[in-house]
Amino acid sequence: MDVFLTLVIGGIGDGALYFLIAAGLTLIFGLLQVINFAHGGLYLWGAYMATFLYAVTHQFWLALIVGAGAGAVLGIAMERGLLGRLYHHGTNQILITMGVMLILSEFVKVPFGVNGLNAPTPSFLSHSWLVGHVVLVEYQWFTIVVGAMVYLVLHWLLRRTRLGMVIRAGVENAGLVEACGIPIRNVFTVVFALGAALAGFAGALAGPYFGSVTPGMGLDMQLTAFIIVVIGGMGSVQGALVGSLLVGVVTSFMSFYFPSLSVLVTVLVMAVVLLVRPQGLFGEARAAA
Amino acid sequence: MKHVLELDGVHANIGQFQILQGVSFRVPEHQVTVLMGRNGAGKTTTLRTIMGYVRPRAGHIRMNGAAIGDLSTHQIARRGIAYLPEENHVFHRLTVAENLQMADRRARDGHHPERVERMMDLFGDLRRAWCRPAGSLSGGQKQMLAMASALISEQPVLLIDEPSKGLSPGYVHRLVEILQGLKGSRTVLLVEQNVWLAGQVADTFVMLDDGRTVLSGNMQELLQREDWQQQFLGVHATRGER
Ligand SMILES: Nc1ncnc2c1ncn2[C@@H]1O[C@H](COP(=O)(O)OP(=O)(O)OP(=O)(O)O)[C@@H](O)[C@H]1O
Ligand SMILES: [Mg+2]
Numbered sequence: 001m002d003v004f005l006t007l008v009i010g011g012i013g014d015g016a017l018y019f020l021i022a023a024g025l026t027l028i029f030g031l032l033q034v035i036n037f038a039h040g041g042l043y044l045w046g047a048y049m050a051t052f053l054y055a056v057t058h059q060f061w062l063a064l065i066v067g068a069g070a071g072a073v074l075g076i077a078m079e080r081g082l083l084g085r086l087y088h089h090g091t092n093q094i095l096i097t098m099g100v101m102l103i104l105s106e107f108v109k110v111p112f113g114v115n116g117l118n119a120p121t122p123s124f125l126s127h128s129w130l131v132g133h134v135v136l137v138e139y140q141w142f143t144i145v146v147g148a149m150v151y152l153v154l155h156w157l158l159r160r161t162r163l164g165m166v167i168r169a170g171v172e173n174a175g176l177v178e179a180c181g182i183p184i185r186n187v188f189t190v191v192f193a194l195g196a197a198l199a200g201f202a203g204a205l206a207g208p209y210f211g212s213v214t215p216g217m218g219l220d221m222q223l224t225a226f227i228i229v230v231i232g233g234m235g236s237v238q239g240a241l242v243g244s245l246l247v248g249v250v251t252s253f254m255s256f257y258f259p260s261l262s263v264l265v266t267v268l269v270m271a272v273v274l275l276v277r278p279q280g281l282f283g284e285a286r287a288a289a
Numbered sequence: 290m291k292h293v294l295e296l297d298g299v300h301a302n303i304g305q306f307q308i309l310q311g312v313s314f315r316v317p318e319h320q321v322t323v324l325m326g327r328n329g330a331g332k333t334t335t336l337r338t339i340m341g342y343v344r345p346r347a348g349h350i351r352m353n354g355a356a357i358g359d360l361s362t363h364q365i366a367r368r369g370i371a372y373l374p375e376e377n378h379v380f381h382r383l384t385v386a387e388n389l390q391m392a393d394r395r396a397r398d399g400h401h402p403e404r405v406e407r408m409m410d411l412f413g414d415l416r417r418a419w420c421r422p423a424g425s426l427s428g429g430q431k432q433m434l435a436m437a438s439a440l441i442s443e444q445p446v447l448l449i450d451e452p453s454k455g456l457s458p459g460y461v462h463r464l465v466e467i468l469q470g471l472k473g474s475r476t477v478l479l480v481e482q483n484v485w486l487a488g489q490v491a492d493t494f495v496m497l498d499d500g501r502t503v504l505s506g507n508m509q510e511l512l513q514r515e516d517w518q519q520q521f522l523g524v525h526a527t528r529g530e531r
Contacts, residue, residue, distance in 0.1 A: 162390075169380045169391050175342060176380065181366035181394050181442075284382070 002133035007252045013140040015248025016147025017209060020202035021221055022228040022240040023154060024195025030171040030235025031191050033090075034083060037097040039199050040222025041104030042071040046200025047217060048108055051119045051207040060122040064204045071200020072193045074104070079192040084185070101222065108215050116214035119207030143205055150198065154237055167191060171235050227266055231273045233283020242281055291318040293446055293476045294339065299348035301338045308334045310500040312348070316446075321468060321477040323487040323508065326497035327523055332480040333375055335497065336448045339478075340372050341365045352446070371439040375450035375480070378435035381424030385415050385434055388423050392438035408437040411467070429460040436467060447471070450480045465489045484522065488512045496521050 025039050050067035054060060078100060086092050127138040158164035166187055170177045177184050206221075207213045228247050232239025247266055254262040273281060294316040301309040309331050316322045324332050337343045339350055341362040350358040357365055366372070371392075380388050389405055409416045412433045418426060423434055432452055439447055453461050461483075468490040471477055481487045487494065487508065494511045496504035498521055504511075511517060 165383065165387055165391065169383055169387075172380050172382050173377055175362070176374070176377065177391070178362035179340060179366050179372045179374075180391050181363050182391075183361075183363045 003256070005134045007256055008249060009134075009136070009140065011249030011252030012245060013137075013143050013209070013248070014252060015245040016144045017202055017206055018221075018224055018228055018248055019147050019241055019244035020150060020198050020205070021225040022232070022244050023150070023237055024198040025225050026229045026232065026235055026237060026240045027167070027191055028195045029229065031167060031174070032083070032087065032188050034087070034093050035097070035226075036192075036195070037094060037222065037226075038078065038100035038104060039195070039225060040218035040220075041101045042074050042196045042199040043203040043206070043221050044104060044108055044213075044215070044218030045074055046071045046203030047119075047207050047213040048112055048117070048203075049200075050204030051117050051213050052112070054119070054122075054207075055117070058122075060125070064201060067204025068197045068201035071203065072197035074200075075196020076189060076193045078196075079189050083192070101218065105215055105218050112215075114215060116212050117207075119211060119213050121208040121211075125208070139208055143209055146205065151237075151241055158237065163187075163190070224266070227270050229280075231270050231280055233277075233280025236280070236282035236284075239280055239282030292316060293318045293353060294478065295349070295351040296335070296339070297349040297351070299335075299338060299350060300346045301334060301343045302346055303334065303343065308343075308500055309338060309345075312338075312497065312500070312502050314495040314502050314505050316476060316478050317493065318476050319473050320492040321472060321479055321490050323491035323494045324478060324480045324497065325482065325484075325487065325494055325511075326521060328482075330497040331500040332497055333450055334500075336372065336374075336450055336478070336480060339365070339448060340370065366444075369444045370446045370448060371442060371444040373435050373439040373447070373449045373452065375454070379423040379426075379431050379438065382422055384420050384422055385418045385426070386420065388434055388438055389415075389441055393441045404441055404443070408441050411440075412437050428455050429457055432456060432460065433463070436464070444475075446476045446478070448478050451482065452479075453481060453483050453486050461486065482522065484512070484518060 021039060021043055025036060028034055028036050028039075046067035049070040050063040053066050054063040057063070082096055082100070083093065086096060121139050125139045125142050129136045129138075156164075158168060166177060166182055170184055170187055174184050177187070202221075203213075206217070210217075224247060228243035229240060231246065232241070232243030246269065250269060251262050251266060254265045258265075277283070292315040296315075297313050299309055299312040300307070312331070312335055314322075314324075324335060326332055334343060338345055339357075341357070341360055341364070345358050348358075349356060352365075352368055352370070357368060360368070380391060383391065389408060393404060414430050415434055415437060418430065423431060426434060436449075436452065439449065452464055456464065465486060468477065468479070472490075472492075479487070479491065481491075491508040494505060494508050495502055496511075496517070503521065504517065
């Protein structure tokens with residue numbers, strides 16, 4: 001029972017982190033029809049910038065903001081500089097974003113080296129408590145709370161604001177949004193920047209969560225987030241949440257009992273979901289615009 | 290007479306296909322002009338080219354004398370053109386209220402300005418469906434919502450693509466009333482294959498065939514020329530078929 005609880009909590013913690021990346025990935029796909037294979041690279045740079053800044057300044061909150069900012073700046077540069085020209089060119093987008101992913105992963109080694117950096121947890125978040133035989137780790141709970149808050153804010157943004165309404169309308173039929181006199185390209189940039197900022201922010205949280213940052217962490221996260229988005233349904237934030245928790249908890253159990261099968265099982269979950277619901281758990285068949 | 294829209298030798302491609310190969314006509318102010326032609330003649334593509342979804346490869350498109358062929362769709366909409374597409378003309382996952390807010394550029398969240406009220410009066414069905422997703426409406430109700438969305442911003446020019454398609458006779462009569470009500474205050478370019486309906490509302494007609502304008506003139510004249518109707522619309526293209 002104690003092992004069970006520990007694994008569930010760990011899985012939810014991982015899931016909260018996954019959600020921050022998957023949410024941006026799914027929003028970007030839903031609106032822009034771009035699968036951003038460089039999303040993990042934004043996460044990676046967010047992680048390094050925040051870790052570096054924290055090492056220098058010991059300002060944790062500032063590090064989080066800088067991580068999110070690094071993601072947003074890179075994201076805007078990417079969207080404006082590269083993707084804007086490539087909308088409606090599916091294969092080119094995949095190649096270009098994958099190329100950007102490799103460049104981001106390699107270039108991080110230039111200033112920061114190939115071996116990664118230590119990412120200490122700030123002292124005010126490094127407590128842990130023993131309840132029965134279950135260890136409660138403060139930073140894990142902090143991550144879960146932050147993930148839940150981000151979900152609520154996104155939900156509010158999408159359901160209660162005019163921008164959110166425009167985004168939902170654009171996910172369904174971008175052409176009709178333009179006919180309403182709304183410059184959809186600017187909305188694309190805003191959503192891309194938002195998703196990129198969330199990825200950078202997730203990176204900043206991830207350093208202390210895993211204890212270190214490494215050049216390979218972006219690619220790992222990219223794969224996991226992609227699987228989550230497919231499971232949850234491309235374009236659905238709710239789907240990203242459920243998919244993240246599912247993958248987080250399943251991986252948590254697998255890596256405890258059958259560590260070598262952990263990735264395989266995630267892919268299997270995806271395959272089963274796709275067989276039963278090809279559009280993913282929360283995805284909807286889209287109208288051709 | 291003032292002409293609000295002018296197309297002059299417009300050519301347009303979709304992919305590598307040459308779809309429009311010389312479309313020229315003028316749309317007089319505050320009248321209903323109907324764009325006709327058999328299936329695949331290029332009517333929808335003509336409207337999409339005016340709206341900037343398709344770039345003209347050659348020729349000119351002018352609105353009130355100013356070239357709009359290089360503008361993007363949202364800029365063209367802001368110049369004062371409302372577009373009601375043939376398909377997917379409402380946001381299915383948004384509620385009826387949200388659909389109208391999207392279309393009404395000056396609307397603010399929360400309160401319903403008097404323009405929304407006027408639409409509700411015009412389209413009573415919508416008031417009852419206010420909070421429902423548009424996807425749950427019937428085909429006729431969706432068409433009415435799309436019409437309300439096109440009217441709500443009070444744009445001076447309306448491009449409307451086959452609004453009668455699939456409508457029951459009751460809705461077709463509503464549609465005729467609405468279109469007749471627009472005369473004198475709005476400029477309408479209507480795509481319609483139903484000759485009877487076109488005759489009820491249109492002042493002038495433009496005939497497309499194979500991506501070219503082949504005829505244009507007074508609607509009453511077209512109604513009398515059965516030979517034109519047969520040649521360019523086909524015997525079966527009249528009311529009731531399709
Ligand atoms: N996306 C596309 N790719 C290739 N060809 C297209 C595309 N869209 C339209 N066409 C072709 O362009 C031509 C004109 O199409 P358009 O939709 O403008 O005709 P239409 O007059 O509106 O016909 P309908 O009465 O069926 O609505 C048709 O031959 C059609 O097959
Ligand atoms: Mg058509």
